[in-house]
Amino acid sequence: MDKLKQNIDKGITEFYLNLDIDIIKKSLEEDGVDVLNEDEKISKFSKRIKFMNNAIIAKEKTDNLLDLIANKFREAIDKNIDKPIASLKKLIEDKELSVQFRNLDKLTEDEIKEIIKGKNLVDLMDELDKEID
Amino acid sequence: MLKIKNEISEILENCDIDSLIRRMQAFTISKLGYNKKNYDGLEPLDFVFGVFEKALTGVRNWDKSKIDFDEFVFGSLKSDIYAAIEKKRRRTEVKDKEEIDESYILDIHVISNEVGFEDTTTQKIDYNTEKKNFLDKLKDAEATDIEILIFECWCDEIFKPQEIADFLELDVATIYNALKRLQKRRKTILQN
Numbered sequence: 553m554d555k556l557k558q559n560i561d562k563g564i565t566e567f568y569l570n571l572d573i574d575i576i577k578k579s580l581e582e583d584g585v586d587v588l589n590e591d592e593k594i595s596k597f598s599k600r601i602k603f604m605n606n607a608i609i610a611k612e613k614t615d616n617l618l619d620l621i622a623n624k625f626r627e628a629i630d631k632n633i634d635k636p637i638a639s640l641k642k643l644i645e646d647k648e649l650s651v652q653f654r655n656l657d658k659l660t661e662d663e664i665k666e667i668i669k670g671k672n673l674v675d676l677m678d679e680l681d682k683e684i685d
Numbered sequence: 686m687l688k689i690k691n692e693i694s695e696i697l698e699n700c701d702i703d704s705l706i707r708r709m710q711a712f713t714i715s716k717l718g719y720n721k722k723n724y725d726g727l728e729p730l731d732f733v734f735g736v737f738e739k740a741l742t743g744v745r746n747w748d749k750s751k752i753d754f755d756e757f758v759f760g761s762l763k764s765d766i767y768a769a770i771e772k773k774r775r776r777t778e779v780k781d782k783e784e785i786d787e788s789y790i791l792d793i794h795v796i797s798n799e800v801g802f803e804d805t806t807t808q809k810i811d812y813n814t815e816k817k818n819f820l821d822k823l824k825d826a827e828a829t830d831i832e833i834l835i836f837e838c839w840c841d842e843i844f845k846p847q848e849i850a851d852f853l854e855l856d857v858a859t860i861y862n863a864l865k866r867l868q869k870r871r872k873t874i875l876q877n
Contacts, residue, residue, distance in 0.1 A: 554705055554812075554815065555812050556812060556816055556819065556840070559839045559840060559842065559844075561835075562839070562844055563838070563839035563844050564712075564864070564868065565712070565756075566846065567846050567861060567864055568709075568711055568712040568759070568844055569708060569755055569756070569759060570845055570846050570847070571708075571846050572857060573707060573708075573856065575857065575858050575861055576707050576708060576711045577707060578858075579710055579711060579861065580707070580710065580714070583711075583714050583719055584719055585719070585729075585772075590730055591703075592704050593730065594730070595703060597702075597706070598702035598703050601689075601697065601702055601741070602697065602738075602849070603691055604689065605694050605698065606790050608689055609694060609698070610714075610797055611692075657809070664835055674739045
């Protein structure tokens, strides 16, 4: 795109991006848009987007916490720290998991995550911090 | 569920989506008109919703270092407007000059792999000559003084509406109304 067309395109775009929103709405009304009715439709749309976005952020936080806790348990197993190991064994028993989970040394990170899934991760993290540090 | 890309997810937390949608809608109507047939039977607003959702899911790459989120979304919008025009052109052989701004094809910034893509392949035409030619055409088309002054502001790289308004000592709403007339006049000039 040559410079003149680029400048015109930028000029037009800047207007729509920066103009006072009330002026934009008034102009839409003049174009025949039922702004009042559409406000509700837009509000529902943006709420849906924000809701999905919050769900994604929450999932990301949970995933990060799961990673952290799994690493802490791994560290505890490697260093043979009694309390967290006992807690992990208790979780395995409570969940009645298969024999593959009984040999702690061979537990993978994903298996540890499977064991702790469904637990209050924040409380678990607090406990581990106290037990390991 | 909509798979929103991580970097966009952070931005959305504080984004005024409602206003951005309105801005996109106004831009779209200025390019495609208000007739449903230009939107595959959809309302212009539904067309905008579709573009917005697509932009969130990473169909297009956003280079955060080059442009901000609003500009990225507008880049996606321009690309989809271009696609809508092309689709209509393919479907109907007869051009409907009354309702479609086909001249937009001439100046649209087509997005290649990412928004912010700079096309350096087109031949460079002398800027001042082209500016003078377009200015003459605007005068021939009886553009008002404000329209001409807006165009000259753009040529001098003054782009923000408030800056233009301050420079011309007019209120922004007056400038915006002139801009809409200028857009229509330009469409006519490019179609002739």
